[in-house]
Amino acid sequence: VSTIPLREFILKVPREEASFTASDIVRTFPRKISRQYAHRILRQLVEEGKLIRGGSTRGAFYALPEQAEQVGLAVKLRLQNRGLQEDAVLDELRARLPPLNTLKRNVNEIFAYAFLEIMNNAIEHSESARIDVEIQMVRGQAKFVVEDYGIGVFRKVMSQRRLGSELEAIQDLLKGKTTTAPAAHSGEGIFFTSKVADVFDLDSFGRRLRVDNLIDDVFIVDAKPLKRGTKATFSMAKSSTRELRDVFQRFASEPTDPSFDTSEVKVKVYSAVSGYVSRSEARRMLSGLDKFRTVTLDFQGVQAVGQSFVDQVFRVFPRQHPDIVLRPINMDDPVAFMVERAKRSS
Ligand SMILES: Nc1ncnc2c1ncn2[C@@H]1O[C@H](COP(=O)(O)OP(=O)(O)OP(=O)(O)O)[C@@H](O)[C@H]1O
Numbered sequence: 001v002s003t004i005p006l007r008e009f010i011l012k013v014p015r016e017e018a019s020f021t022a023s024d025i026v027r028t029f030p031r032k033i034s035r036q037y038a039h040r041i042l043r044q045l046v047e048e049g050k051l052i053r054g055g056s057t058r059g060a061f062y063a064l065p066e067q068a069e070q071v072g073l074a075v076k077l078r079l080q081n082r083g084l085q086e087d088a089v090l091d092e093l094r095a096r097l098p099p100l101n102t103l104k105r106n107v108n109e110i111f112a113y114a115f116l117e118i119m120n121n122a123i124e125h126s127e128s129a130r131i132d133v134e135i136q137m138v139r140g141q142a143k144f145v146v147e148d149y150g151i152g153v154f155r156k157v158m159s160q161r162r163l164g165s166e167l168e169a170i171q172d173l174l175k176g177k178t179t180t181a182p183a184a185h186s187g188e189g190i191f192f193t194s195k196v197a198d199v200f201d202l203d204s205f206g207r208r209l210r211v212d213n214l215i216d217d218v219f220i221v222d223a224k225p226l227k228r229g230t231k232a233t234f235s236m237a238k239s240s241t242r243e244l245r246d247v248f249q250r251f252a253s254e255p256t257d258p259s260f261d262t263s264e265v266k267v268k269v270y271s272a273v274s275g276y277v278s279r280s281e282a283r284r285m286l287s288g289l290d291k292f293r294t295v296t297l298d299f300q301g302v303q304a305v306g307q308s309f310v311d312q313v314f315r316v317f318p319r320q321h322p323d324i325v326l327r328p329i330n331m332d333d334p335v336a337f338m339v340e341r342a343k344r345s346s
């Protein structure tokens with residue numbers, strides 16, 4: 001009698017079919033096991049990301065992640081960036097991946113919005129001859145990847161807007177209304193896509209921006225291996241209850257006028273310099289924010305701020321821009337103290 005553990009049997013023993021069911025496992029495993037036991041181990045493997053699950057609860061089937069495409073839970077297209085239209089690409093993907101058409105209304109709306117924005121960016125801004133797209137419908141997630149081999153999102157924004165570093169380009173993209181083609185674009189795509197995702201990543205030439213809305217946090221890290229061009233990865237839970245219009249609404253100050261006039265800055269992403277002390281740091285953070293009517297300044301993760309920094313933000317800037325409302329949130333006591341002090345002296 002074979003002593004192979006069930007987990008290993010499921011993951012390592014070759015089968016003819018790419019996908020299998022719990023009953024297949026019970027039938028072919030060399031020892032007698034219960035269905036419940038097979039189900040339990042399968043569920044664990046899915047949770048660990050070692051297996052993917054497809055189908056409904058009753059008709060569930062399983063496969064190794066690298067077989068997602070073969071079993072109809074993923075699709076990949078390699079496209080030449082010539083005369084491409086983002087909506088035609090999405091139609092093509094829908095035709096090739098039927099599970100994509102079974103998303104709930106609100107998830108479908110968000111997924112399509114985000115895909116069209118990011119695909120449009122690759123087509124119009126990347127200067128890449130090739131664009132690869134992939135959609136995966138596994139592990140309760142709807143996920144897409146759009147990858148180009150062009151000039152790179154952070155580098156493009158940095159050079160065209162004459163910024164000092166790719167980090168500054170990332171900081172500006174996070175504010176919204178950052179575009180290098182103002183005649184034809186408004187700089188909303190990356191901002192809103194990053195807000196409607198559960199998790200959104202932009203990876204380009206060694207820098208990675210991750211916006212994780214599940215924990216309401218933003219990360220900017222060095223990434224290896226170096227990605228030439230731009231790789232955007234979007235994912236959200238298929239069970240999400242988020243509504244696209246609620247997200248647009250959050251960044252509009254008038255409920256009756258849904259125009260994009262509200263931005264939100266995570267002060268934390270400015271920490272790389274000297275630690276929120278200088279006036280020039282404050283000016284960098286505030287640059288471009290005059291395009292908005294309301295700006296939320298989120299101090300989460302900021303332990304202290306210097307006098308010149310808060311003076312610039314809460315006294316000088318409001319004098320220059322009396323119509324803009326600054327809303328500081330998530331302040332630790334030392335920060336709140338300094339902010340209060342600056343506001344008083346204005
Ligand atoms: N794949 C890419 N390759 C190179 N640059 C990019 C890419 N995607 C975006 N960019 C740069 O980032 C900027 C911001 O993109 P975003 O989608 O937020 O705004 P936009 O495309 O300019 O305007 P909108 O999306 O409102 O039409 C672009 O103007 C472009 O300079």
Ligand SMILES: [Mg+2]
Nearest residue numbers: 117121189190
């Ligand atoms: Mg865009």
